[in-house]
Amino acid sequence: MHARNRTDSRFPRRRPAVLGLVGVTATLALAACGSTSSGGSNNNDATAASATPVADKIVKGGTLTVSGVDPGTAVDPLTTASPAGTGIVAAVAEQLTRIAADGSAQPVLADKWSVSGDGKTWTFHVRQGVTFQDGTPLTPKDVVASYDRIIAPKSPSPGKSSFAGLLKDVIAAADGESVDFHLARPFSDFPALTAGSNTYILPADYKAGSWEKHPVGTGPFVVKQYSRGQSVHYEANPSYWDKAHLYLGALDFKLYKDAQARVLALQSGEIDSLIGEPVEASLTAALDPSKFEVATVPNAGFTAFALRADQAPFDDVKVRQAIAWALDREGIVKTVLGGAGTLGNDTVYGPVYQIKPRGLAQRQQDPAKVKELLGGKTVSFTITASPADETLATVIQQQLNQVGGFKVKIKILPSSEYYADGNDAPWLSAPATLTYWASRPSPSQYNNFLYFKSSDWNASKYSNPELEKLSAQYDATTDQAKRQELVDQIAKIEYDEVPVIVPAFGKSKTFSSKKVHGLHLLPSSTLYTGVWVG
Amino acid sequence: MRTRSDTRRVVLRRAAQIPFVLLVVSVLVFWLVAVVPGNPGRNALSQYASAAQVAAWNASHGLDGSTLHRYFSWLGDFVSGHWGTSVMLDTPVLGLVLGRLVNSLLLGLLAFVLMTPIAVAVGFYQAHRAGRPSDRALTIAAVSLSSMPEFVVGVGLIIIFSVTIRWFPVHSEIVGGTSWSERLRVMVLPAITVGAASAGYVARMVRAGVIETLASASYRTAVLKGLPRGRILLRHVARNSLLPTVAVLGTQLAAMLGGVVVVETLFNYPGIGQLILDAVLKKDIFVLEAATLVIAIVSIVVLLATDLGYLALDPRVRLRAEPA
Numbered sequence: 001m002h003a004r005n006r007t008d009s010r011f012p013r014r015r016p017a018v019l020g021l022v023g024v025t026a027t028l029a030l031a032a033c034g035s036t037s038s039g040g041s042n043n044n045d046a047t048a049a050s051a052t053p054v055a056d057k058i059v060k061g062g063t064l065t066v067s068g069v070d071p072g073t074a075v076d077p078l079t080t081a082s083p084a085g086t087g088i089v090a091a092v093a094e095q096l097t098r099i100a101a102d103g104s105a106q107p108v109l110a111d112k113w114s115v116s117g118d119g120k121t122w123t124f125h126v127r128q129g130v131t132f133q134d135g136t137p138l139t140p141k142d143v144v145a146s147y148d149r150i151i152a153p154k155s156p157s158p159g160k161s162s163f164a165g166l167l168k169d170v171i172a173a174a175d176g177e178s179v180d181f182h183l184a185r186p187f188s189d190f191p192a193l194t195a196g197s198n199t200y201i202l203p204a205d206y207k208a209g210s211w212e213k214h215p216v217g218t219g220p221f222v223v224k225q226y227s228r229g230q231s232v233h234y235e236a237n238p239s240y241w242d243k244a245h246l247y248l249g250a251l252d253f254k255l256y257k258d259a260q261a262r263v264l265a266l267q268s269g270e271i272d273s274l275i276g277e278p279v280e281a282s283l284t285a286a287l288d289p290s291k292f293e294v295a296t297v298p299n300a301g302f303t304a305f306a307l308r309a310d311q312a313p314f315d316d317v318k319v320r321q322a323i324a325w326a327l328d329r330e331g332i333v334k335t336v337l338g339g340a341g342t343l344g345n346d347t348v349y350g351p352v353y354q355i356k357p358r359g360l361a362q363r364q365q366d367p368a369k370v371k372e373l374l375g376g377k378t379v380s381f382t383i384t385a386s387p388a389d390e391t392l393a394t395v396i397q398q399q400l401n402q403v404g405g406f407k408v409k410i411k412i413l414p415s416s417e418y419y420a421d422g423n424d425a426p427w428l429s430a431p432a433t434l435t436y437w438a439s440r441p442s443p444s445q446y447n448n449f450l451y452f453k454s455s456d457w458n459a460s461k462y463s464n465p466e467l468e469k470l471s472a473q474y475d476a477t478t479d480q481a482k483r484q485e486l487v488d489q490i491a492k493i494e495y496d497e498v499p500v501i502v503p504a505f506g507k508s509k510t511f512s513s514k515k516v517h518g519l520h521l522l523p524s525s526t527l528y529t530g531v532w533v534g
Numbered sequence: 535m536r537t538r539s540d541t542r543r544v545v546l547r548r549a550a551q552i553p554f555v556l557l558v559v560s561v562l563v564f565w566l567v568a569v570v571p572g573n574p575g576r577n578a579l580s581q582y583a584s585a586a587q588v589a590a591w592n593a594s595h596g597l598d599g600s601t602l603h604r605y606f607s608w609l610g611d612f613v614s615g616h617w618g619t620s621v622m623l624d625t626p627v628l629g630l631v632l633g634r635l636v637n638s639l640l641l642g643l644l645a646f647v648l649m650t651p652i653a654v655a656v657g658f659y660q661a662h663r664a665g666r667p668s669d670r671a672l673t674i675a676a677v678s679l680s681s682m683p684e685f686v687v688g689v690g691l692i693i694i695f696s697v698t699i700r701w702f703p704v705h706s707e708i709v710g711g712t713s714w715s716e717r718l719r720v721m722v723l724p725a726i727t728v729g730a731a732s733a734g735y736v737a738r739m740v741r742a743g744v745i746e747t748l749a750s751a752s753y754r755t756a757v758l759k760g761l762p763r764g765r766i767l768l769r770h771v772a773r774n775s776l777l778p779t780v781a782v783l784g785t786q787l788a789a790m791l792g793g794v795v796v797v798e799t800l801f802n803y804p805g806i807g808q809l810i811l812d813a814v815l816k817k818d819i820f821v822l823e824a825a826t827l828v829i830a831i832v833s834i835v836v837l838l839a840t841d842l843g844y845l846a847l848d849p850r851v852r853l854r855a856e857p858a
Binding site for chain 2: 070072073074079081082154155156157158159160161164197209212225227228229230231254255256257258260261264265267268269270414416417419420421422427456
């Protein structure tokens with residue numbers, strides 16, 4: 001009797017453990033009707049949340065508490081690729097420029113810039129009177145060293161990809177206050193690239209990997225306590241170059257393991273704002289908008305639905321077009337993005353870019369057109385994606401199967417398998433893939449990555465010399481009217497040929513406590529100047 | 535009759551097994567990490583880094599070369615107390631794992647201390663009222679508690695105690711200067727969440743054990759002998775009916791001490807379960823090995839203690855094969 005009891009008790013009770021978490025999160029997400037597609041977003045998105053405060057009401061010295069999802073890795077400006085890692089760094093370190101809400105590059109550590117006649121040398125004037133938090137002044141030497149670190153042959157920085165084949169070298173200019181960037185070819189959006197990933201300006205003698213122990217930069221805050229995986233406590237940098245506009249006395253960056261916990265923390269008053277890393281629409285749907293300041297900003301990032309244009313069935317352009325016309329994009333925005341999004345039109349030119357293509361009708365679900373394009377045949381294929389895009393994959397599958405003419409299956413792989421190494425990784429080689437592309441400062445980057453024959457990331461294996469020629473012309477042109485014409489032509493090719501379907505562009509919705517004022521939020525960074533709490 | 539030397543032999547024999555268990559676990563973990571797809575360098579640098587960058591990163595973190603070679607070099611280091619550096623967190627593994635283990639032990643103990651008296655009391659009460667509406671209501675409550683995922687219990691507690699009445703934080707933040715009273719405060723919600731599921735289960739075990747004892751001849755004899763009620767309950771009922779419960783409590787405690795990933799994730803409590811999960815996802819091999827082995831040791835010790843407790847409660851039990 002007892003012996004049997006003892007044996008029974010030896011079997012540990014099954015615990016839901018990891019699977020339980022995933023399952024429940026998924027269930028909650030589904031229950032809230034919708035999910036996000038932006039699993040790997042690398043940017044912080046937001047917009048102006050409240051009216052400009054009256055100057056005499058500003059409360060100085062307050063503490064703002066923000067949050068992110070713990071990246072689970074050591075944070076270093078040179079290599080960080082996670083939204084929270086970027087957020088932690090960006091309170092301390094700054095870049096030459098930042099991207100404004102209208103998509104243009106704005107001065108930060110560079111106060112002005114110009115380009116040579118041949119478009120191949122960009123000269124950035126380094127803001128004078130700026131010091132690092134350790135008191136050493138910012139000089140062109142620091143800018144040169146920061147970029148050398150990124151583009152060095154042995155650089156581990158993911159940000160290197162933005163400059164590969166483009167930036168030849170970076171040299172301090174003769175005037176002692178400027179830096180010359182020498183390019184391999186003209187690139188008119190270059191100032192925007194200096195706001196891209198990992199391009200933080202650090203002291204010339206910075207040692208890669210030492211940032212957590214000695215956080216340094218020229219930014220508005222100084223790290224007072226760094227508790228990895230838990231929180232970062234900052235205080236205002238007393239020698240900040242723009243301290244006239246820095247009203248906050250301190251900043252707390254709390255790390256959570258789970259996006260749902262961030263939302264609960266906002267509700268409990270533990271954090272003041274969800275600015276920074278975007279939160280899935282399905283989770284913020286539970287928040288009462290009347291209790292918070294709600295702001296949205298469009299996001300250049302999107303999920304690319306790439307079709308292998310080099311093999312059957314997608315080597316037939318009509319099949320690709322049929323899929324593009326079979327999608328109910330409004331349904332995708334509603335279900336997948338929780339309503340926070342704009343319709344994509346199968347070009348990379350999202351709503352954040354200054355130049356938008358003209359003359360292309362917005363694609364909508366058109367079953368008659370699909371039937372005509374398919375000519376009576378049935379196309380069978382499998383969509384491969386990572387768990388981040390599972391909802392989108394399911395919605396697309398349902399829409400296509402419903403319209404008729406398609407037999408679609410989906411295959412969801414763990415991220416580590418989907419983004420495996422090598423050119424035969426599923427995200428680069430499967431017949432139809434869904435991959436999220438984080439915000440990029442210049443649309444040319446997307447064109448290069450997604451459509452150029454030489455690109456490692458061209459998942460559709462598409463090749464079109466005409467498009468590459470037009471894109472190079474766009475990069476070499478600074479005249480706005482000419483650029484508009486080139487965008488029209490490039491977009492027309494992308495729209496007609498559809499190697500990549502862009503169903504929608506996300507918008508980031510940000511919720512903040514009503515005691516937070518003066519938020520002026522940007523598409524790819526968080527601006528702490530002008531913000532006050534009270 | 536059992537002697538003290540019997541007990542000592544059992545303990546020694548178990549202790550002698552530990553190195554073999556650990557060796558097998560360590561080989562399994564290393565092998566699993568080697569065959570499961572995924573690449574630490576890719577995880578660290580994102581999909582936007584080139585293959586060459588990823589390969590260079592792996593080499594610089596000692597992750598190149600053959601699995602066999604890496605295993606033996608790791609094993610040599612580990613045995614001599616050099617537990618290596620976490621490839622993801624760039625931190626010495628020894629301090630990291632032991633710090634997290636202490637956090638998990640504290641949380642597990644708090645959960646255990648909060649849960650056990652309540653569960654045992656409820657089980658006793660139910661057995662006493664078996665079949666009545668109050669017993670049925672408590673059974674429903676207990677079954678619900680033990681079948682509800684921790685994530686749901688935790689979110690429910692947060693909504694009540696963090697969002698609505700704001701007594702406890704969502705974030706179990708433990709940093710350098712956190713005081714002990716603050717530590718206790720941030721541990722309350724996770725501890726209740728961890729304990730809740732076990733509480734329901736344990737209460738049911740206690741109830742079943744007590745009912746069985748109450749129906750036994752020895753109980754009837756004790757009552758008919760006219761022994762005082764309190765004495766019957768403590769000396770006869772409790773001792774006999776808690777036997778299965780002790781075994782259950784042991785396994786529950788081992789599970790709690792091993793860290794409860796879901797709870798640690800929800801509250802971002804820096805425990806060892808979360809560390810193991812992160813290490814699995816990111817293939818942080820040295821952290822994974824150390825954390826798994828440490829947890830294995832804790833489990834072995836707790837289960838042994840459970841068996842010894844069992845032994846103390848029931849003189850009939852022997853810890854080696856019973857003679858037919």
